[in-house]
Structure formats: structure tokens, C-alpha cells
Amino acid sequence: MNTLQNRLDEAGRIVFLTGAGISTESGIPDFRSANGLYSDPANLNIFDISAFLADPRPFYRFAARFLKVMENALPTRAHRAIARLQGSHDVTVVTQNIDDLHQRAGSRTVWSVHGTLAFSRCVKCGHRLATSELHPIIRRGEVPYHACGGFYKPEVTFFGESLPQTDWLNSQKAIEEADLLCVVGSSLVVYPAAALPGYRRRGCTLVIVNREPTPLDPEADLVIRGDAGEIFKNIK
Numbered sequence: 001m002n003t004l005q006n007r008l009d010e011a012g013r014i015v016f017l018t019g020a021g022i023s024t025e026s027g028i029p030d031f032r033s034a035n036g037l038y039s040d041p042a043n044l045n046i047f048d049i050s051a052f053l054a055d056p057r058p059f060y061r062f063a064a065r066f067l068k069v070m071e072n073a074l075p076t077r078a079h080r081a082i083a084r085l086q087g088s089h090d091v092t093v094v095t096q097n098i099d100d101l102h103q104r105a106g107s108r109t110v111w112s113v114h115g116t117l118a119f120s121r122c123v124k125c126g127h128r129l130a131t132s133e134l135h136p137i138i139r140r141g142e143v144p145y146h147a148c149g150g151f152y153k154p155e156v157t158f159f160g161e162s163l164p165q166t167d168w169l170n171s172q173k174a175i176e177e178a179d180l181l182c183v184v185g186s187s188l189v190v191y192p193a194a195a196l197p198g199y200r201r202r203g204c205t206l207v208i209v210n211r212e213p214t215p216l217d218p219e220a221d222l223v224i225r226g227d228a229g230e231i232f233k234n235i236k
């Protein structure tokens, strides 16, 4: 942890690349841990765009349960430490998460490469609204429909969709300019997000904080295996 603090202190521009593992302490499960969302085979196609467009009911049955978990979730010690570091460093957050916990912790520059649950769009006419307007319907496990007859889809990137271009290009640029890239709570197996560390320049320090090994560990300057909350709790 001292080494992590020293590496952060030495860096001017820091980018945090975060995944579902930074949020598990808040009660939101990740995908690939033993008790993650994918441990239930019924969830395997939940975020598949073809399956969703063919029949949105399984997604919204899942969403009814997921919404309760999301509503009770609070930023973790790691989210809060990353927000604190803005006081002394140039910090950019690139997140694969859709839970908005970085923003709620106070991080100002957050690029969400897999979109956000905060807004939804009608798949037929494109009508956009705050997903909170649909919460009463989603809580009942029903599919929310627009007046045009189309159903709504949250603005998160499903498997089979392309990523939001502005967030992707800004993430790439921030990583190209970083002195230190710190990956927190990502298995680094979901592409194209897992390719983002490849944009770091020569000389950029790579730190990986994760419970389990990742394919990028051999390239990292520092690998810390453990719970992100514990590791970041005293970081200033």
C-alpha cells in the first residue's frame, strides 16, 4: 500500500480504469467472481443485444431485482479515495461500470465506456428519458413501452453493440497522456475495454489492483491482489 501511495504521489496525470470489482463492496455483484452475475446461467444472455431486441422480458425481470441492489448501493472506500485524489492530482476515471458510483463519490472527469443506466431510449423512435421515470414499471418486472409502441432500452452498451464514441475517444486520449494507469477491479477480459491499457505511452506506470490475476499482470509495474476497499482506504 505504501508503494501504491508512493507511485500515486510521483505521478502528475493519473487514469483509473475501473471495472465491476470496485463496486462489489457496495453490494453490486460483478460478472465473473464465484458469486457474480454469471454464476447463474439464466443471466448469461441478459446483456446480449440480439436476445434483448427479440424479447426484452428476461432483461426486465432481471432489472427488477438489480434495481433494488443499485438503489441501495453507496460509493465504496475505493470510489471515495479516487475522488479524494483529485485534490492533489490530475485524475481521470475511465469506467466499465454502469452504476454511476464514481460520479456519486464526487469524481468530476468520468468516461463511461459502457454507457450508463441513468437514461433510456425507445428502440423504435429513439425517444430518450431519465430511467428513473420508468422505475415504477421496472420495479414490477414489466417491460417499459413508449407511446409509439417501441420498448425502452437503458443507455448501457450490450454485448454486440458499439461503444459510446465520445467516451471511448476521451478514454483513449487520457490513457495516452497518463503518467500512471491504475486498473481497479477488472478481469481485463471484456474487449474492447480490455485493450485500453494498450494505449499507454512508454514510461507510463501500470498498476493493477484486483482480487484475481489478470492477463496484464506480467506487464504491470505493480500488482496488488486483494480487496480494493481495503487497499484504497488510507490512500490520500
Ligand code: NAD
Pocket: 018, 019, 020, 021, 022, 023, 024, 025, 028, 029, 030, 031, 032, 033, 036, 037, 096, 097, 098, 099, 114, 184, 185, 186, 187, 188, 189, 190, 209, 210, 211, 212, 226, 227, 228, 229
Ligand atoms: P468482471 O466481472 O469481468 O471482473 C471483475 C474483477 O473484479 C474480477 O477479476 C474480480 O476478481 C475482481 N474483484 C471483485 N471484487 C473485488 C474487490 N472487492 N476488490 C478487488 N477486486 C475485486 O468485471 P469487468 O472487468 O468490469 O467486466 C465486466 C463487465 O460487466 C463490464 O463491462 C461492466 O460494464 C459490467 N458490470 C458492471 C457492473 C457495475 O456497474 N457495477 C456490475 C457487473 C457488471
